[in-house]
Amino acid sequence: MSPPSNSPEIGRILRSNTAGFAVGCRVNQLTAPSFGALVRAQPVDGQEAIYGLIYDFHIDDDQLIQRLVMTENPRPNVIEDQRQNRMLPLEMSVLTVGYLVEGSLRQGFPPRPPLNLDPVHLVVDEGELRRFSDQLGYFRLILRAPAGRVPVDQLLVAHIRQVYESRGEDRLWAMTAVREVVELLRTNYDLLIPTLEALSAALPDLPTLA
Amino acid sequence: MTLEFEQLMGEVELMARLAGERQVVRDTRLDQIERLLRERAADFAAVDRYVTHVRRTVLQATQFRPFNGAAFPLAADAALDETRAVRPGELPDEATLIGVDGSQIVPDRHAAFVYYLINIGAIIFHHGRATAPEPVAFPVLRYPEPDELNNLRFGDGAGVAVERDMAEIGRLAELAERVKQPDVPLLALMDQRLLYVPIGELGPKFKEEAIRSWQENMNRIRRAGGWLAGLIDRPGKSSVITLLRGLMPDFNPDTPDDLGEWDGLVDAELFERLLAPGERSAVFVDLSHANERFAGVSRYNEMCFFYLNTGDDGHPNIARVDLPRWVGENPAAVQAVQALLLDQCRILGRYPYILARADEIAVVGRQDQQELEFRIARMMDRHDVAAAPTAKFTSKEWVRSGKRRLDQP
Numbered sequence: 256m257s258p259p260s261n262s263p264e265i266g267r268i269l270r271s272n273t274a275g276f277a278v279g280c281r282v283n284q285l286t287a288p289s290f291g292a293l294v295r296a297q298p299v300d301g302q303e304a305i306y307g308l309i310y311d312f313h314i315d316d317d318q319l320i321q322r323l324v325m326t327e328n329p330r331p332n333v334i335e336d337q338r339q340n341r342m343l344p345l346e347m348s349v350l351t352v353g354y355l356v357e358g359s360l361r362q363g364f365p366p367r368p369p370l371n372l373d374p375v376h377l378v379v380d381e382g383e384l385r386r387f388s389d390q391l392g393y394f395r396l397i398l399r400a401p402a403g404r405v406p407v408d409q410l411l412v413a414h415i416r417q418v419y420e421s422r423g424e425d426r427l428w429a430m431t432a433v434r435e436v437v438e439l440l441r442t443n444y445d446l447l448i449p450t451l452e453a454l455s456a457a458l459p460d461l462p463t464l465a
Numbered sequence: 466m467t468l469e470f471e472q473l474m475g476e477v478e479l480m481a482r483l484a485g486e487r488q489v490v491r492d493t494r495l496d497q498i499e500r501l502l503r504e505r506a507a508d509f510a511a512v513d514r515y516v517t518h519v520r521r522t523v524l525q526a527t528q529f530r531p532f533n534g535a536a537f538p539l540a541a542d543a544a545l546d547e548t549r550a551v552r553p554g555e556l557p558d559e560a561t562l563i564g565v566d567g568s569q570i571v572p573d574r575h576a577a578f579v580y581y582l583i584n585i586g587a588i589i590f591h592h593g594r595a596t597a598p599e600p601v602a603f604p605v606l607r608y609p610e611p612d613e614l615n616n617l618r619f620g621d622g623a624g625v626a627v628e629r630d631m632a633e634i635g636r637l638a639e640l641a642e643r644v645k646q647p648d649v650p651l652l653a654l655m656d657q658r659l660l661y662v663p664i665g666e667l668g669p670k671f672k673e674e675a676i677r678s679w680q681e682n683m684n685r686i687r688r689a690g691g692w693l694a695g696l697i698d699r700p701g702k703s704s705v706i707t708l709l710r711g712l713m714p715d716f717n718p719d720t721p722d723d724l725g726e727w728d729g730l731v732d733a734e735l736f737e738r739l740l741a742p743g744e745r746s747a748v749f750v751d752l753s754h755a756n757e758r759f760a761g762v763s764r765y766n767e768m769c770f771f772y773l774n775t776g777d778d779g780h781p782n783i784a785r786v787d788l789p790r791w792v793g794e795n796p797a798a799v800q801a802v803q804a805l806l807l808d809q810c811r812i813l814g815r816y817p818y819i820l821a822r823a824d825e826i827a828v829v830g831r832q833d834q835q836e837l838e839f840r841i842a843r844m845m846d847r848h849d850v851a852a853a854p855t856a857k858f859t860s861k862e863w864v865r866s867g868k869r870r871l872d873q874p
Binding site: 319322323325326329330331332333335336338339340341 | 588590591594595596597598599600811812813814818821822825
């Protein structure tokens with residue numbers, strides 16, 4: 256299996272480690288990715304791929320931006336100048352949840368992290384998304400992410416909602432995902448309750464959550 | 466070794482006390498100048514007498530006499546204390562603005578390779594339209610030719626500065642010609658004086674050539690149908706004060722630029738008292754040897770200027786705006802330039818947005834320089850050219866690379 260070629264590029268690797276990576280992008284690339292989305296870092300040789308979930312966006316500023324913020328109603332052409340022409344760092348943080356090696360999709364940490372400047376694509380192909388999310392072992396990696404750095408409950412909820420919609424409002428998958436969350440968090444009541452409440456708000460049509 | 470601050474604190478205290486006393490003296494003298502300005506604001510005959518005297522005895526004298534410069538109103542009926550705000554309808558609905566700036570990596574004989582770099586940054590701003598401005602950069606690398614074994618031009622920082630100035634106005638003219646649209650006004654803006662005088666130890670022929678080239682580029686902007694302006698923030702000239710001194714009863718006709726006890730005071734301090742936020746002064750003509758030369762080549766390029774308060778209530782900021790006569794004698798153009806400049810200043814507060822952005826595009830930072838020199842070294846290596854910086858250069862790099870105290874990690 257090789258990754259589909261129709262996924263939009265959302266940026267390139269700034270830095271990485273085994274557990275995650277940071278992606279730098281231009282402002283006009285920022286419309287597609289969202290918090291909780293599944294992305295794929297695609298090393299240049301194309302044989303391997305590393306999957307992850309976006310858990311943070313970081314948009315930097317500088318003194319010029321700070322000055323413009325203080326003015327009343329910045330003009331559209333000045334805003335466009337800042338966004339299109341000035342190279343302000345715009346960064347996404349991604350939690351690694353799986354990888355592709357020798358055509359086989361696996362959930363867990365990859366043998367090697369992606370390298371600087373490897374392109375990163377948003378996973379939009381329904382087949383690819385289904386293949387990755389059919390197994391829910393990666394939820395365990397999400398829950399083990401450092402809570403101070405990764406908003407674990409919000410990330411889970413956002414991701415489950417997005418996959419549910421991308422799979423054509425797949426209620427069966429969503430119910431399985433919720434059961435997996437309950438199973439993984441049954442000893443952590445403090446996290447389970449707010450996560451279920453948030454899931455209930457995000458997916459009100461699911462019978463057992465309503 | 467860090468500075469011994471304790472040894473200096475007595476001097477620092479004295480310095481602050483004297484600065485306070487100096488401010489009192491300054492204010493007293495400015496009060497006197499302001500009173501004189503109000504009293505003689507419409508004394509057109511006295512102004513005319515002073516200008517005629519300076520032209521006859523100094524500027525057109527057969528033997529050269531140094532003269533620091535003065536100014537007089539361009540319009541014969543303009544009062545010296547005239548102020549003018551932007552009126553409704555004077556800001557063009559649409560305009561094209563071009564801001565330009567330049568920077569350079571100066572030649573360094575201690576560096577590994579002989580070169581210098583000039584980088585011109587510009588931005589084309591479409592006033593009145595929601596489209597993004599267009600930034601452009603023009604980097605130029607200069608290096609010796611194969612038979613140029615004498616590195617003379619690579620040890621000449623002043624020559625490089627002049628070359629950068631020429632490149633700035635040259636690119637500005639080129640862009641003005643390229644983007645000027647019929648019926649849409651165009652303002653080409655620099656962040657320096659337009660009455661160009663090359664500075665440094667340069668040959669007279671080189672200076673003349675630079676001034677000629679500067680004026681030719683001014684002509685290109687005029688012929689393209691654009692307006693040209695140069696904005697000088699915190700200007701240091703005393704041209705109007707010199708004129709006022711010439712109207713004093715104790716004026717000495719033998720020394721028409723002698724400011725006496727007003728020496729050290731500048732026009733900006735005077736106009737800070739006169740101009741409300743957004744207001745400009747009358748348009749003045751620069752009265753100097755340099756401007757005589759400019760006007761002698763082309764009357765269109767005779768230099769005029771006005772002072773403009775780009776600040777706000779309680780925080781005045783006086784800038785001088787240089788305009789060639791072809792702009793200065795067109796009242797509608799002057800009003801549009803004032804309105805467009807203020808509009809630009811409002812984006813960031815007190816300084817035109819396009820000049821701030823042009824500077825950002827042009828500036829070559831330390832990191833860029835290191836990256837360029839790394840690439841040069843790599844390419845030289847490919848061509849088997851070996852070189853190394855001098856020991857002095859290397860040592861300075863080490864000691865200036867940042868220091869930390871031993872008790873800090």
